[in-house]
Amino acid sequence: xxxxxxMEVAVAVAEAVGLCNIDMAAVYPITPQSHIAEHLSDLxxxxxxxxxxxxxxxxxxxxxAVIGASGAGARSYTATSSQGLMYMHELLPIASAMRLPITMxxxxxxxxxxxxxxxxxxxxxxxxxSGWISVFVENGQEAIDMSIMAFKIAEHxxxxxxxxxxxxxxxxxxxxxPFEMPSQEEVDAFLPPFVPHATLHPAKPVTMGAFAMSDxxxxxxxxxxxxxLNSKKVILDVWDEWAxxxxxxxxxxxxxxxxxxxxxxxxxxxMGETAQMAIDxxxxxxxxxxxxxxxxxxxxxxxxxxAVLKNVKKLIVTDRAISFGGPGGPVFxxxxxxxxxxxxxxxxxxxxxGLGGRDVAVGEFVGMVxxxxxxxxxxxxxxxxxxxxRE
Amino acid sequence: xxxxxxxxxxxxxLINKQELLSSGHRACSGCAEVLAVRLMCKALGENxxxxxxxxxxxxxxxxxxxxxxxxxxxxVAFENAASVASGIEAGLKALRKKGRIDDRYIKVVxxxxxxxxMDIGFQALSGAMERGHDMIFVCFDxxxxxxxxxxxxxxxxxxxxxxxxxxxxxxxxxxxxxKNMPEIMVAHEIPYVATVCPSYPLDFIRKIEKAKSIKGPxxxxxxxxxxTGWRSPSHTAVSxxxxxxxxxxxxxxxxxxxxxxxxxxxxxxxxxIKDYFKPQGRFRHLTPxxxxxxxxxxxxxxxxxxxxxxxxKTGNE
Numbered sequence: 001x002x003x004x005x006x007m008e009v010a011v012a013v014a015e016a017v018g019l020c021n022i023d024m025a026a027v028y029p030i031t032p033q034s035h036i037a038e039h040l041s042d043l044x045x046x047x048x049x050x051x052x053x054x055x056x057x058x059x060x061x062x063x064x065a066v067i068g069a070s071g072a073g074a075r076s077y078t079a080t081s082s083q084g085l086m087y088m089h090e091l092l093p094i095a096s097a098m099r100l101p102i103t104m105x106x107x108x109x110x111x112x113x114x115x116x117x118x119x120x121x122x123x124x125x126x127x128x129x130s131g132w133i134s135v136f137v138e139n140g141q142e143a144i145d146m147s148i149m150a151f152k153i154a155e156h157x158x159x160x161x162x163x164x165x166x167x168x169x170x171x172x173x174x175x176x177x178p179f180e181m182p183s184q185e186e187v188d189a190f191l192p193p194f195v196p197h198a199t200l201h202p203a204k205p206v207t208m209g210a211f212a213m214s215d216x217x218x219x220x221x222x223x224x225x226x227x228x229l230n231s232k233k234v235i236l237d238v239w240d241e242w243a244x245x246x247x248x249x250x251x252x253x254x255x256x257x258x259x260x261x262x263x264x265x266x267x268x269x270x271m272g273e274t275a276q277m278a279i280d281x282x283x284x285x286x287x288x289x290x291x292x293x294x295x296x297x298x299x300x301x302x303x304x305x306x307a308v309l310k311n312v313k314k315l316i317v318t319d320r321a322i323s324f325g326g327p328g329g330p331v332f333x334x335x336x337x338x339x340x341x342x343x344x345x346x347x348x349x350x351x352x353x354g355l356g357g358r359d360v361a362v363g364e365f366v367g368m369v370x371x372x373x374x375x376x377x378x379x380x381x382x383x384x385x386x387x388x389x390r391e
Numbered sequence: 392x393x394x395x396x397x398x399x400x401x402x403x404x405l406i407n408k409q410e411l412l413s414s415g416h417r418a419c420s421g422c423a424e425v426l427a428v429r430l431m432c433k434a435l436g437e438n439x440x441x442x443x444x445x446x447x448x449x450x451x452x453x454x455x456x457x458x459x460x461x462x463x464x465x466x467v468a469f470e471n472a473a474s475v476a477s478g479i480e481a482g483l484k485a486l487r488k489k490g491r492i493d494d495r496y497i498k499v500v501x502x503x504x505x506x507x508x509m510d511i512g513f514q515a516l517s518g519a520m521e522r523g524h525d526m527i528f529v530c531f532d533x534x535x536x537x538x539x540x541x542x543x544x545x546x547x548x549x550x551x552x553x554x555x556x557x558x559x560x561x562x563x564x565x566x567x568x569x570k571n572m573p574e575i576m577v578a579h580e581i582p583y584v585a586t587v588c589p590s591y592p593l594d595f596i597r598k599i600e601k602a603k604s605i606k607g608p609x610x611x612x613x614x615x616x617x618x619t620g621w622r623s624p625s626h627t628a629v630s631x632x633x634x635x636x637x638x639x640x641x642x643x644x645x646x647x648x649x650x651x652x653x654x655x656x657x658x659x660x661x662x663x664i665k666d667y668f669k670p671q672g673r674f675r676h677l678t679p680x681x682x683x684x685x686x687x688x689x690x691x692x693x694x695x696x697x698x699x700x701x702x703x704k705t706g707n708e
Binding site: 023051052055056064076098203205212 | 438456460477478486518519
């Protein structure tokens, strides 16, 4: 039976990964990810996990090395953040095209410039189309659970895709939280050994990463898209299995007091819990507000999003990133596109905030709901606004 | 009897008959690089895993859905062959230790061109060598970005005309000296560094075999004549390689644990570099004065190397 402990979330993520019998990890230091790397190397140094820890000279080499190790058939792990993730960017679509089940923690942090080490989602958003499974977590418990489940999802024979787990930098990584850490026996029972499809071994030579021109390229892209779409079934199965074993259930889209809501707020990542407090406050005032939390970013849960938004009049989408000169925040444009063909759809308001570590407090969410409800002429719908910006 | 001169006589007995890079690849006719890769594979044998950088050798050997590779082979990107190889080495080590793969010894080899080694992949290579992985990295140096169309790299020699450092009315072509990559690798204090040229196949194979036998990182710098990029007829690949060695432009040597040794193939007296320049279109524009400046540099560099071979030799020599 797992035990209830209090621990810094980044350290706990490393502990959880340590329970997964990884063979190899390659990690380069970057704030606020570094505690994951440091604690993993402690576990290796103390013989608590039997793995090769490769202290690469860059994130680009971290991803390159885990691609090599995964290609050789080793269960391989890395973690990064912000500039490190941007530096890896080139390799992310290659890892997914090669169908290598790498798992990676991302301690989400603002992308430079100006240089900033604090939390937002500007690092993961440019990686959206890399062909990775991408999940966002809300608290430390989820960070642990998702980190372990990531291996099982990635390595499933019907998936064979890399997975990234997005953990808000500082807001989550550096918080000491209470949670239940599964035991080694429980993880062993949950997570089967990695059985790779083909490996770089002389017993059966294979060529990986071949050169393909226009005669095959489109087919390969379609195959990758199908693989990612098909992974959803396995993701749901694995999450269900986790719920049965550990009693904690996860869904691609979660709701809070949403059923009778006149206005819904949508969040991704750690701000969900803060938004939940705002909903309680608003409900206390008699405002029928509710919350939608998006957990699965890729593959995008279209049917679930449509189902939870089908009756609501007004929807607030919050974004911790922006597509400059584009439609607004990346979550906003995704939600709009998901709802476009629906017969009835809500008015959608987009607020961009919490950038570069700016505090996201209960009052911010309350203010957004008040503003949207006051917009009786629907003037602010379908546009985006930087919330709380000094002008 | 000179072994190289009588190669046809010796080759069947001295060289592994197994072709691990099969025919049917798309390399240009007369490509010395593909000859070098073939020789490397013969020396390495089948218990090898290769991580290749983007470049000519990747393009010509792996056109999907075909492959020329009989050994496990992976290509990821341009600048990271050394990091990929280091990851493979770490992965195989862990799996062998845990008994998940058989116990055979597998050599992991990273390979790339001069751009992938000396320019864009320099950091990844330095990191992999410094970390002490049990791997070989082989640079197939054809002295420019040949795959993209003969653009200059830091491996392009002084005076060579390339598409981005062309000879013109006010330019002699490449204006910088070639980066001394083998010495940079020696400075990493890795166990073994060697230069090879496919025009000397037995020396080539011996050095690869030695690198294979050494536990830890080795670096091999391979002179890879490119008829297309060097503006020379395709039948000259081997003879130009010979001239590069005979003139001291590309000396054959090895450095084992810091001890230098010139290859026995090195002539006692070097030929003038104009003999090497003459069959190559890329040097055609050079004036006698310019050639003289380059000749001086080659002479000095070779003398420095010979001094090292004299004073930094192994105890038993």
